[in-house]
Amino acid sequence: MVQKRTAQRIALVALAAVAGLAASPRRIHVDRGRGWPAHGGNAGHTQFSPLDQINRGNVARLAVAWVHHTGDARADDRSQIQCNPIVVGPVLYGTSAGLKAFALDAATGRELWTFDPFAGPGEQPIGVNRGVMYWEDGxxxxxxxxxxxxxxxxxARTGRPVAGFGREGSIDLRQDLGRDVTGLHLVSTTPGVVWRDLVIMGMRVGEGPAPAAPGHIRAYDVRSxxxxxxFHTIPWPGEVGYETWPEDAWKRVGGANTWSGISLDAERxxxxxxTGSPAYDFWGGNRLGANLFANCILALDAATGKRLWHYQVVHHDVWDRDLPAAPILFSLRRGGRRIAALAQITKSAHVFLLDRQTGQPLLPVEEQPAPPSDLDGETTWPTQPLPLKPPPFARQSLTEDGVTDRTPEAHAEARARLRALRTGRQFMPPSREGTVIFPGFDGGGEWGGAAVDPATGTLYVNSSEMAWVLTMVPVPARASAPVGERVYVQYCASCHGIDRRGGSAQGQLVPSLVDVGHRFDSTDLVALIDKGKGTMPSFGFISDGEKKAIAAFLRGESASKGEEEEGEKVEAGVPFTSTGYNRFLDSEGYPAVKPPWGTLNAVDLVHGETRWRVxxxxxxxLTRRGIPPTGTENYGGPVVTAxxxxxxxxxxxxxxxxxxxxxxxxLWQARLPAGGYATPSTYEVGGRQYVVVAAGGGxxxxxSGDAYVAFALP
Structure with a gap:
C-alpha cells in the first residue's frame, strides 16, 4: 500500500514538473504581495492583500474558475475543512476533510500531490487542521x-516526508513536555510560524474536566x-508567574495553550x-490565582523563547475565554507617526490594541469589578480588564428586553427561561442555576480571525451573537452512584449532556448517546472511548475498568464487581462539571435573542470607533416570511483587499x-457546495487574481463537503 501511494505521488509530481508547475523554492520572494504565503496571508496575520484586479466595480462578474474535490468528506456530515490555504508561486497548498496535505496548480485546481498521514492500518483522523507552513533554503x-x-x-515539490526530519519525516508533539501525557488529548490544529531555521508551534490540549496536558510553546529545528x-505557559519553579498559581501547579494543571495561531515580527x-484558559475551563478551585500565562498575549524572542512582555486579558478564567485568533501586527498611524501595533480580538467581542514593542495599551483599558463565585472551592478574580475603546463588536449582556420577538410564543418562552438564569453582564461566574454567556463560547471573535487594512487602520471582524447557558452540577460522590455513571458525569457530560442527549461544542453537533447501546457493542464502545474519533478526544488516560464501566452505563448494564472496585481506587477529579455546551435557542431551534445573530463589523483602530456593522x-x-436578514452564527474569517x-x-x-x-x-454572493467555514485566500497567478475558499461544511x-472553490473574473 505504501509503495502504491508513493508511486502515485511520483507520477503526479512528474506530470507537474513537465507542466512547469513544481513549486519553485525562490518564487515566494519573486511573488511577494501576489501570493498568500502564510496562514493569515502573512506572518503578521493581517489577512490583507494588495491585489486589486477584482474590485468594487467588477466583483459582480466574479465566477467559478475551478473546483477541487478532496474526496474524503464523512458521509455522516461530521467532517470539516477549516483550512486557510497558502499559495507560493503557482502552487496552492492545503489540507482536506480527512487531514491529508495536498498541492494544487493554483490556476486550475489540478492536483499535484497528496500526502495522507493516517494511511497506516487502524489509523484515523483526529481533530481538524487550519493550514500549513512553508519554509525554504536554496x-x-x-x-x-x-x-x-x-x-x-x-x-514541497513531491509531498514526500523529509527523511532527515524527526523520525521518517515527523515528530511526536507528545514528547518533551516534562511529564507523562499518555492517553491525554493533544493535537496540532492551527499552523505556527517559521522564523529562519525554526518552526514555532502551539497545540490544542484538553480543556477538562478530564486531566489536560500542559500548553508549552515550543520551537523545533526546521531541518532536523x-x-x-x-516556553512554559504554566511557569515552573523559579520562573516569572510561578507565584500566580498554587504550589507545583505545573505538575498537574494543563491548558493555557496556544491553539489559535502565532504571529511573527520577522524584522524584530x-x-x-x-494563550487560552487553564483546564478545567469552568471551575478553578484547584488553580486559585491570576494564572499567568493563561489568557495572555505573549511576546517571545523568536530565537530563544525568552519572554519579552505579556498582557493578560482574563484573570483566572472560568468562562473558556481563550484568545481565539492570532494577534494582528500592523503599523498604526497616529499623530503624524507610525506605531508598531498589535490588535487582538477576543471571544467576548473586544479588541485590545497594544504597542507591540512594550505591550502597553494604545487605547484605554480599565480593570472593572467582577462578581464573586458561589461554587464550593472557587474564588474568582475580583477585577477583569475591559477596553473602553473601541466599543465591543457584539452585545455584552442579555436582559428580557433582548430576548427574541420572532413570534409571541417564542418571546414568552424565552423570557420565562431567562428569568431562571443568572444574566446581566460580562464575567458572571458559572453557577448551578445556569449562567448566560453572551457572546457565547464560540464568540464574538473566533479562530477565523480578523483582517486589517493597513492603509486606513480599519479592522474587519465577523461575530456570532449567540447566547449560551453554562450550568454546573456536582460530580456524584463515590457512594452515591455506580462508577460508570460517576465517570460519565465527570468526563463525558460536558459535551454529551447529563441526560446523554448531546448538544453542540465548537459549532459541531455532539451526538446523542441515549440509544448508543443499539449502535455499539461493549467492545466497540470501549475502543471508541480509548482512541477517540474525529473531534472526540481519546480518553486513554482512564483505566480499562473505568472504560468498561462507562460502556456498561451507556448500554444500561451493570459494571462487574472488578470494574467497580477498580473505579473506587481512582483519584477523584474536579468536584463540578457542566451539563454541556448549550445554546440559548427557542423551541424551533432559532436563537432565543433578538437579531442580529451574526454580523460583519468594521472598526476604526485609529480613533477606536465602530465604522459600520451589517x-x-x-x-x-425567515427571509421568505418577510423577516429582514438576521445574520447567522459563523465560523471562518474575512479577507480585505486593496x-x-x-x-x-x-x-x-x-x-x-x-x-x-x-x-x-x-456587492456579490455565490452559493458554495457546502458551508465555507474557513478563511479564504486571494492570490495572483499568470496575471489573474483568484479568491479561494474551502467548502467543508459540517x-x-x-x-459536510470536500471542495475548494476558486473564483476569478471571466
Missing amino acids: DDARILFGAGSRLYALE GRLRWT GVVFAP PLGEYPE GGLVFIAASRDEMFHAFDKRTGRL KMGTR
Whole structure:
C-alpha cells in the first residue's frame, strides 16, 4: 500500500514538473504581495492583500474558475475543512476533510500531490487542521503541517516526508513536555510560524474536566525536528508567574495553550502567541490565582523563547475565554507617526490594541469589578480588564428586553427561561442555576480571525451573537452512584449532556448517546472511548475498568464487581462539571435573542470607533416570511483587499460574500457546495487574481463537503 501511494505521488509530481508547475523554492520572494504565503496571508496575520484586479466595480462578474474535490468528506456530515490555504508561486497548498496535505496548480485546481498521514492500518483522523507552513533554503523547500499529535515535514515539490526530519519525516508533539501525557488529548490544529531555521508551534490540549496536558510553546529545528526551546505557559519553579498559581501547579494543571495561531515580527525577531484558559475551563478551585500565562498575549524572542512582555486579558478564567485568533501586527498611524501595533480580538467581542514593542495599551483599558463565585472551592478574580475603546463588536449582556420577538410564543418562552438564569453582564461566574454567556463560547471573535487594512487602520471582524447557558452540577460522590455513571458525569457530560442527549461544542453537533447501546457493542464502545474519533478526544488516560464501566452505563448494564472496585481506587477529579455546551435557542431551534445573530463589523483602530456593522448571512425561510436578514452564527474569517472588498463565507447559509469595505454594502454572493467555514485566500497567478475558499461544511448541523472553490473574473 505504501509503495502504491508513493508511486502515485511520483507520477503526479512528474506530470507537474513537465507542466512547469513544481513549486519553485525562490518564487515566494519573486511573488511577494501576489501570493498568500502564510496562514493569515502573512506572518503578521493581517489577512490583507494588495491585489486589486477584482474590485468594487467588477466583483459582480466574479465566477467559478475551478473546483477541487478532496474526496474524503464523512458521509455522516461530521467532517470539516477549516483550512486557510497558502499559495507560493503557482502552487496552492492545503489540507482536506480527512487531514491529508495536498498541492494544487493554483490556476486550475489540478492536483499535484497528496500526502495522507493516517494511511497506516487502524489509523484515523483526529481533530481538524487550519493550514500549513512553508519554509525554504536554496533548493530545499518544505511544507510543515500538523495532523493529530504529529508535526510533519514534506518536500514541497513531491509531498514526500523529509527523511532527515524527526523520525521518517515527523515528530511526536507528545514528547518533551516534562511529564507523562499518555492517553491525554493533544493535537496540532492551527499552523505556527517559521522564523529562519525554526518552526514555532502551539497545540490544542484538553480543556477538562478530564486531566489536560500542559500548553508549552515550543520551537523545533526546521531541518532536523530537534527541540530548540520551550516556553512554559504554566511557569515552573523559579520562573516569572510561578507565584500566580498554587504550589507545583505545573505538575498537574494543563491548558493555557496556544491553539489559535502565532504571529511573527520577522524584522524584530519576535513572536506573539495568544494563550487560552487553564483546564478545567469552568471551575478553578484547584488553580486559585491570576494564572499567568493563561489568557495572555505573549511576546517571545523568536530565537530563544525568552519572554519579552505579556498582557493578560482574563484573570483566572472560568468562562473558556481563550484568545481565539492570532494577534494582528500592523503599523498604526497616529499623530503624524507610525506605531508598531498589535490588535487582538477576543471571544467576548473586544479588541485590545497594544504597542507591540512594550505591550502597553494604545487605547484605554480599565480593570472593572467582577462578581464573586458561589461554587464550593472557587474564588474568582475580583477585577477583569475591559477596553473602553473601541466599543465591543457584539452585545455584552442579555436582559428580557433582548430576548427574541420572532413570534409571541417564542418571546414568552424565552423570557420565562431567562428569568431562571443568572444574566446581566460580562464575567458572571458559572453557577448551578445556569449562567448566560453572551457572546457565547464560540464568540464574538473566533479562530477565523480578523483582517486589517493597513492603509486606513480599519479592522474587519465577523461575530456570532449567540447566547449560551453554562450550568454546573456536582460530580456524584463515590457512594452515591455506580462508577460508570460517576465517570460519565465527570468526563463525558460536558459535551454529551447529563441526560446523554448531546448538544453542540465548537459549532459541531455532539451526538446523542441515549440509544448508543443499539449502535455499539461493549467492545466497540470501549475502543471508541480509548482512541477517540474525529473531534472526540481519546480518553486513554482512564483505566480499562473505568472504560468498561462507562460502556456498561451507556448500554444500561451493570459494571462487574472488578470494574467497580477498580473505579473506587481512582483519584477523584474536579468536584463540578457542566451539563454541556448549550445554546440559548427557542423551541424551533432559532436563537432565543433578538437579531442580529451574526454580523460583519468594521472598526476604526485609529480613533477606536465602530465604522459600520451589517448582518452576515440569513435563514432563507425567515427571509421568505418577510423577516429582514438576521445574520447567522459563523465560523471562518474575512479577507480585505486593496480592491475595496471584504471577502467572507462563514455563515450558516453556505454563501460566499463580497462586501464594500467602505460601507458594508453587499456587492456579490455565490452559493458554495457546502458551508465555507474557513478563511479564504486571494492570490495572483499568470496575471489573474483568484479568491479561494474551502467548502467543508459540517458545522451547525449543515452537510459536510470536500471542495475548494476558486473564483476569478471571466
